[in-house]
Amino acid sequence: MKRTVLALLLFLLLMSGYTVAWAQDEEPTIYVIQKGDTLWGLSNRFLQDPHYWPPLWAENPSIGNPHFIFPGQKLKVFSDRIEVVDEHGATEEKAPASEPVGVVQERVFTVTGGEGFLLEGDSKPIGHLIATYQNRQILGEDDIVYADIGRSHGVKTGNRFSIYKELEAVSHPVTHVILGHRVIPLGTVQISEVEEDTSKAIITKSYLEVGAGAYLMPYRDRKKVIALKAPTKDLTGYIVETQTGNKAVAAGDVVFMDLGKSNGLEVGNMLYVVRDVVPDQKFISVPIGKLPTDVIGAVVVVDTGETTATALVIKSIDTIYRGDRLEMRK
Secondary structure, rough: HHHHHHHHHHHHHHHHHHHHHHHHHHHOOEEEEOOOHHHHHHHHHHHHOOHHHHHHEEEEEEEOOOOOOOOOOEEOOOOOOEEEEEEOOOOOOOOOOOOOOOOOOEEEEOOOOOOOEEOOOOOOOOOEEEEEHHHHHOOOOOOEEEEEHHHHHHHOOEEEEEEEEEEEEEOOOOOEEEEEEEEEEEEEEOOOOEEEOOEEEEEEEEEEEEOOOEEEEOOOOOOEEOOOOOOOOEEEEEEEOOOOOOOOOOOOEEEEEEEOHHHOOOOOOOEOOOEEEOOHHHHOOOOOOOOOEEEEEEEEEEEEEOEEEEEEEEEEOOOOOOEEEEOOOO
């Protein structure tokens, strides 16, 4: 019996080796890019995985423009991957010969909950922190605070609330319309004692320093694992503000945009950051049309409001600024 099992295991190991060798030696199908082909479409067509190309572009510093495929260019299509052939016959993506080639894993992004958002319209907090233990000015986790909500507001011992700090109003960089107020999450409190109109609480999580005057809103666990989601429509918008308030941002920073649920935007959507190319008038003798835009980065949506959204910058080829345009293409 033992010999039979060992023989079976040996056979399976040999077969797996042949499978890896076949995957590495597989003769690819050559496909010539046609007009209208898109990254999402080709990935879905050949690999049944529309998420293959966006992560490849976002993670590969050698690929500046996501639209690096163009009519007439050739692709090597394997059963588990696609490789772009450059004009010299080399490929943009190659797996090490010593390692088995696998299908690209789903790309995910983890956010901590401290990204912030734009507080839209007439949204109001449900309470405020009105005092701190021994009147301390700066607090963090495990510190005691007091709030202006109690039994009359439906508050019970054990309830949790999110703590926020409201900052300046944010206006649209083009239309100058007020979109909301920049809000930064400070942490979380849990109610420990309740009076009729007030309560005592302990800070259970803090992203930033907490102090009296901070807002309380219904608790929402903002830590998320975001998976890329294929777009269902074309959208154009703008970066209207940054999390830090700085004008310039790069990969790893957080931005706010003027698109939201009402526009069909969803968490996980990826948008390109684009910038118009201005021709040098000295070299133009006849009227010309609009030049192709430069792609300077990409963002992934991590939270959506009705008319605004929060996004993480996942790639920046050049410095990204407040007011840069965003494009999403299905």
